[in-house]
Amino acid sequence: LVERLWRRVLRRDLAPRLLDPAVLPLMADGSLAALDPQGAMPLELSHAALRSAHMMSRSSYRFRQGARPKSLEEVLRQSSGGLAARLPATGDWIAQWSCFFETNPHTPPQLARRLGPSQPKRMDKPWRRLPEDPGDRQETLARTDQVRGARAALWKAEALIQALAAAAPALAAVPGLEPGAQAAEARTRRVRDWLARRTPHPLSQADADALAEDPPLKLFLEIEAAALRGGQGYGPLGSALVGGLFAAALPDETPEAEALAGRLAQAAPGHAETFEAFEAASDMPALLRWLAPRVAPARGLPFL
DSSP states (O other): OHHHHHHHHIIIIIHHHHSOTTTHHHHHTTTTGGGOOTTOOOHHIIIIITGGGGGGOOSEEOSSTTSOOEEHHHHHHOSTTTOGGGOSOOGGGSOOGGGTSSOOTTSOOOOOOOOSSOOOGGGSSOOOOOTTOSSSSOOOHHHHHHHHHHHTTOOOHHHHHHHHHHHSGGGGGSTTOOOSHHHHHHHHHHHHHHHHTTOSOSSOHHHHHHHHHSOOHHHHHHHHHHHHHTTSSOOHHHHHHHHHHHHHHSOOOOHHHHTHHHHHHHHOGGGHHHHHHHHHOOSHHHHHHHHGGGSOOGGGOOOO
């Protein structure tokens, strides 16, 4: 029941927030089923689309109302391997969930940064290296992400658009994924316009033109998100990639599955009301509101 509810939250709550409105119905109606990676995570997801989520991190987070905001660097180091001397954690690290989700109309949550080709201020510092990273010095996370993508030899954006449309023809009708030279030029122009707004930059004009013609996939997806959706989710190509993953990983809701709460209630009648209330949740705020009265308050602190 927990697994089915979590998948429903991803399908009904997270996917509509992340995916382009023109791609979302294609995930639901099975049009993206042909993009099923069949068990292997495509590098275009792991090294581009999903890695763009780094750009959505805030520079700081407040875990409780009234508590001091903690920098992103501080959050990432809060572990036994990072800052063991600060453990066990103090109460201001215990999440009050209205700080993160819309559970209280009087408390606006800390939303993610808009998705785009810019990084949080706290990510502009050198980052820890992985063994396979090139060079011998630490780099910023944004640069490391780009280098890893380049070393992975990802599909070029235009070739990927054509391949996805061949596998899932409905994608060719999505604005921003149209076939043809004119549509391809519009996509190139988006990257060129973004570069032009950031002059002077450390690129020669020839390098800037080459980058516009063949941008790294991660950069292309971030510019697409910023230009076509105002950063409020993935653009059409990013949505096709992530939506294809969701379509493959999240099985359809079936009548047999819908009856699960009823079967559990028959097996454990004393918990029937709990099963039914749990079954009714379909987004994170509803799940958290269901949990709140059932979770013992941590050190007397509010859960929501």
